[in-house]
Amino acid sequence: MEKTKWIDIKGNHDSFNIPQLDSAQNYYRKYSAWRKDGSFHYIHTTSFGNYSFICVDATLTPGPKRPFNFFGILNMNQMKELSVMATESLHSNHTVWFGHFPTSVIVSPAPGIRTLMNSATAYLCGHLHTLGGLMPVLHSQHRGGTLELELGDWMDNRRYRILAFDHDLFSFVDLNFEEWPVVLITNPKSFLYSSSAHEPLVKILHSTHIRILAFSPSAIISVRVYIDGVHLGNAHQVSGPLYVLRWSPQNYSEGFHHIDVTVQDAAGRISTRGHKFAMEENLSLSFGFLQSVILLTDHYVLARVLFGLIVLIQVALLVIFRYLQKPALKEKPGLLTLTSYSLHVFSKTNVFYYSILVLNLYTVLGPWFVGELIDGHMGACFSFGVFVGGSFLQGSLTFAVGILQMLFFNLPLMAYLCWCLLLRCQGHSFRSHIRHVRRLTAVLVHLAMTLLLAWQVYSCYFLQRTYGTLAFFLSPMRTWLVVLASALIYKTWTLKSSALRTYRVEMKNSQSF
Template sequence: MLGSRQYVEEWAIYSNVLRSTGVLNNTVWLDIRGNHDNFNVASLASEENYYQKYSIQGQRHQRSYMYTYTRGSDSVAFIAVDACLLPGPRRPFNFIGMVTASEMRLLEEFEMASMRHNYTIWFGHYPTSCILSSEPGIRRLMGRGLAYMCGHLHTLGGLVPNMYTRQHTGSLELELGDWKDGRIFRVAAIDHGLFSFTDLNHGTWPIILVTNPKHALYAMKHHEPLHLIKESTHIRVLLWSLCAIAEARVRIDDSNSWLALSHEEGPLYVAKWNPNTYVEGLHLIEVFARDASGRVATLTQPFSLDESQPSFRFWPRALLMSNISMFFQFLFGIMVCVCVVPLCVLRYIHHLVLERRMIRPRPKWKICNMWLRKLWVLVSVDRLFWPIVVTAVYLPVGPWFVGEVIEGHIGVVFAWGTIVNRSYLPGSLTYAYGFFQMLVFHLPLILAVAHCIDFRFLSLYVDPLCSFPRYLCRHVCVLLLITMQMITAYSFWLAYGTMALLLGPLRTWSAILGIILWYQSSTMHKDLLRGAAEVWAPRCQDWDDDTISKAYGSQEHVAQSDL
């Protein structure tokens, strides 16, 4: 679960299953690779590119392709989008896909060719929010199609189980949960130009798919002949099960009277209806099915004849309609500013106070005043302030590590991109890692070091006594952060090798920086804290320990003194 490799044995099993079962004789099998099928692939000709050897379509097409399916007078163009990075790095920086300019031109040719067909379905591994593309943009290019079907996000571990949306172009984008762990699959149909689908868990029987009237949420008024629903004479339902369907019926709006669904051919079941009864607003259609073995299933969904529609949920829309790369780039920039700007402003204020050009701020709340003092003491010491600020400024600009980004190929990873095998891969998920690095390490490190140096300051200028709980509180936070950072450095070593561990400012060097700052803040000499003392302990700044004892009488008295 930590490495980045493909297993040729798995590919061989995949290929053997397809051929030994004879499924290819009865089914058009369209496969397309994703980021896990692109681990450690230096080029399309690489021996690690198992997709070309063991998949069905990979032996015919190197990357994206178009397949036309014809049935009677109708034809459907299926356009597969391969957005895998080329070359394909190891994890974790292979999460975002990219459609290059040459690949975009190929897809534009497919899109033009698809106009000769009745319908177009796009599919690929990455959602459009996880694809970098040149103009006109992958979403606009897909805009004429009925739907773009994808995966990759795994429904966020079940947190967003129905990750569907309608893009601004009017077509649907439908993410599907994984088969490996979730055992989820999709059944879709085109009925007189009306696109319908349902996502199911394996073992769900009977399977019910209502094609007319179609689900109101997924209606596309600019892509589908929705007027055909009002003109139709029959409700149409597709039913499948492991054995014959023994009973099928339908009702609308919780009516007490059920309509029997009669079998036409194959999985098609129909029932006569009068659509004029439901011309306004949203209505509910409910289908009940039972097979000969007694398994039952019920499906309820809304429909409308006047283009009334429910709304898609917020999180599916946000995840599928956003630009994840730009989102994390924005968050990364915000975190860099959070870790740099307040410290610089506070250092400037410190100098103004020392020069008697400004009075020290005195927050009303005690906790705010306490943390103001901690951060003030930190910024007053050059050997703490400059390493923290320079490191935060370095992360958006300098290299994060040098290592085997691809096995046998040394690469350099920056926040803004990766250079490997004479290729440049633009920054994408790197911004997310930069954001989390700042959030879970750099910002907490600032607070922990400020807390530690404040203890040192108080022990030198206010209270020389230190109990064990206070001593433990002084060091445990910094040590915990350094330990966590070393664990992440170890994961980088597993992924990219020893070179990445040694030449890794992002993880390894950050942990070393934490150790240095912890040591400096714990052993800081009194003279280096005189600037802070002039502001926060002006009466004690020139006193040594003997002077303090004489002035207050005893160390116990000193321990009780107030800042």
């Protein structure tokens, strides 16, 4: 603390189960170096200019238990505060924004968090933990030129980053701890990570030296520089970790070129870093499609739309087949005809029609459960958000949970009930259909539904363990739904024959599937 300027910020794990900022459970306030809640603006002053660092604190207050703490949220007051900081930072040479959450998982009102930071050179974030190792590098660029640079975690992956401003050209390198030597080429900088809107890129063309930062616990014994595979020479140390080598940038003024730097230390360790560079601004390189989708898509908006569409499709199917004229079954009906016929039977049987219709409408509108979303504080969870501690946290991960609920229970339950009703219309009982219908098919269908029902039961257990016993009993979308689903399944096989007489007569002349 005496030698280094530390700026640490909260992440979602720092706000789990935190009822308020002055709570004794808010360990960030006690143990952090910064010890300040909320966003802030730090200005680093040098003899050659000022550099602004703006923290975006999008953690939830109050902070509910998992899993409803995955997305960050900024309200209108927080956006206004950040807007003021952004205006103040315009006088600095460069502005770097940083926060725990990528912008794709921050819920923010118009004009949106990305618009606020469009004057920044880069936004630094974490949170995604390399997506379990699937995306070790997550970098992209906003439309305004701001780089969004997610960094894998320190806890499991031991990842860290070094940033440098070289004549106001921004460079960085992402590293694994204890991998030596460390190499960062600051001039010429990587073309992929360049932004003419924020950096004086013309300085590369007029520079006199290639510049490299090289670090190691052991002495650096050689820094070899190659461009397009040609060895230009060995860079020499100027001071500290800075190594330079004279060059003629005019020789590389057209097209793309590749620079590689190989550093060896006294312990015999060798490290090579390289990237593409160019002097022309009309050239283009782009980040990976998947990286950009992960970092630049507003996932809460996407989840909200998908959730709404899935519910709308299921409700529309119910209502349409309720009032459509029943099709006449021909001999040897195909799969599509039988599926349509089963939906007619299902939708025109009141007990099933109204049960599933109300279930889907309730999934959108009703509270999923009521319980201790924070220890000692009651709350209610809806698809569109969470009420807890006198506050409303708008929907984000709740929509993703709703999508899973629809795809892995509500829709399969309806499909399973339709299949069972079709078998009943063909004159089968629960025992007889195992013998007469394709045995493997029947067993697999029942097994799939059993597994989905088991998943629903497990979610009830998870609910009780996380939010308390009251949440277990006051949970229409978990505990009550297990009872409802079981009752509906039982009803399909015990439904009186008179209720299906008309459909059975129509099925007599058709070939069963």
